[in-house]
Amino acid sequence: MGNFDIIIVGGGMVGQAFALSMAKSNLSIAIIEPNNPNPKIKENFHTRTSAITPASETLLKNIGAWDLIQRKHTFTNTKVWDENSHGTLDFSISEGGLTHLGHIIENDCIQSAMYASLCDTKVMFISAKVNGLDKVEYGYCLHLDDKRRLQCSLLIGADGACSRVRDLTNIGFSENNYQQKAIVCNIRSSKGFENTTWQRFLSKSIVALLPLSKNEAAVVWSAANHLTDELLELSSKELAKRLSMSVEYRFGEFEILSKIQVFPLIERSAKEYVKESLALIGDAAHNIHPLAGQGVNLGFADVAELSQQLQTNNKFLGDYLVLRKYARARRLDNELMAKTMTGLNWVYKKNNEPLRWLRGFGMNLINESPMLKSFFQKHTIRN
Numbered sequence: 001m002g003n004f005d006i007i008i009v010g011g012g013m014v015g016q017a018f019a020l021s022m023a024k025s026n027l028s029i030a031i032i033e034p035n036n037p038n039p040k041i042k043e044n045f046h047t048r049t050s051a052i053t054p055a056s057e058t059l060l061k062n063i064g065a066w067d068l069i070q071r072k073h074t075f076t077n078t079k080v081w082d083e084n085s086h087g088t089l090d091f092s093i094s095e096g097g098l099t100h101l102g103h104i105i106e107n108d109c110i111q112s113a114m115y116a117s118l119c120d121t122k123v124m125f126i127s128a129k130v131n132g133l134d135k136v137e138y139g140y141c142l143h144l145d146d147k148r149r150l151q152c153s154l155l156i157g158a159d160g161a162c163s164r165v166r167d168l169t170n171i172g173f174s175e176n177n178y179q180q181k182a183i184v185c186n187i188r189s190s191k192g193f194e195n196t197t198w199q200r201f202l203s204k205s206i207v208a209l210l211p212l213s214k215n216e217a218a219v220v221w222s223a224a225n226h227l228t229d230e231l232l233e234l235s236s237k238e239l240a241k242r243l244s245m246s247v248e249y250r251f252g253e254f255e256i257l258s259k260i261q262v263f264p265l266i267e268r269s270a271k272e273y274v275k276e277s278l279a280l281i282g283d284a285a286h287n288i289h290p291l292a293g294q295g296v297n298l299g300f301a302d303v304a305e306l307s308q309q310l311q312t313n314n315k316f317l318g319d320y321l322v323l324r325k326y327a328r329a330r331r332l333d334n335e336l337m338a339k340t341m342t343g344l345n346w347v348y349k350k351n352n353e354p355l356r357w358l359r360g361f362g363m364n365l366i367n368e369s370p371m372l373k374s375f376f377q378k379h380t381i382r383n
Contacts, residue, residue: 007152011037014282014299015158016114020063021307023121038115039108068113077196153317163284176267181228183221190252273327277318
């Protein structure tokens with residue numbers, strides 16, 4: 001039987017970030033990940049991207065991964081406009097004394113950089129799946145699908161929205177199925193994206209454009225299931241035209257450059273983030289609507305908080321009171337963001353005249369109030 005201080009189940013961005021954050025602590029750490037933890041970076045942009053906030057950038061710098069990221073595109077503005085009202089929202093570095101609002105980065109580039117940084121540590125990768133878990137006196141015993149058994153003092157569930165760790169430890173979760181899907185692809189425009197993230201609220205869908213370069217962007221188009229299914233029946237050229245129309249040809253004609261992918265949109269929140277010797281982080285603890293592009297940033301905030309609690313307390317690894325401090329610190333922020341996204345999604349699905357007027361009025365009120373605007377901007381970039 002192999003013994004470790006910490007075992008992390010899940011070798012994606014959040015799992016590897018936590019391993020890096022604890023790698024200098026003289027603890028023995030293993031990551032269990034059945035898939036390739038070191039994705040190959042291709043010449044063309046990958047379709048799965050994240051809008052990395054300055055707070056997440058700070059974490060990535062602190063753990064030694066930031067400078068190893070091969071591609072990242074800075075954005076300095078965020079613009080939102082609504083098809084069914086007069087409302088607009090514009091966030092800019094000029095209003096907050098910042099140099100940038102964030103970076104659009106492919107998930108594979110982040111993960112590859114973390115893997116490279118982990119190669120300089122003693123963290124061990126184990127290619128396997130977890131078949132079972134047993135709670136033991138001071139930790140957990142893991143049963144892997146290759147018949148190996150491992151034991152640890154602290155078990156971290158970083159294995160995504162359908163977490164095996166969460167299920168095997170009987171942690172329940174609430175679920176809100178939006179009955180929506182997100183269409184994801186990369187496009188090229190005949191005009192540039194001006195280092196700006198763009199979002200348009202339509203009658204039946206929401207389009208987000210995340211710039212990858214001057215003329216290329218990642219698209220996240222979320223819509224009700226039936227509309228998504230209709231859009232997926234279109235050819236690439238027809239879908240590109242519909243997409244161009246949806247943003248009023250503001251960027252000229254679009255060309256789809258990548259394979260078109262689709263993902264169901266479901267919000268989940270674990271009823272417990274921690275137990276003795278166990279903590280859930282990232283999507284294993286919470287996953288939200290992609291409306292604000294905050295998913296992985298919330299996961300990185302989990303990493304920063306949990307690693308700080310573990311490194312500043314002298315109690316034994318896995319102590320419940322220490323883990324509970326992490327859970328208390330993070331749950332409020334995560335649930336506030338989740339409920340805000342659910343509320344915004346509901347507001348923009350409703351198109352009766354009074355609500356359209358109220359929506360536009362609210363957007364413009366925020367846009368024209370420096371205090372309100374600063375509040376929303378700071379809350380977004382600090383996660």
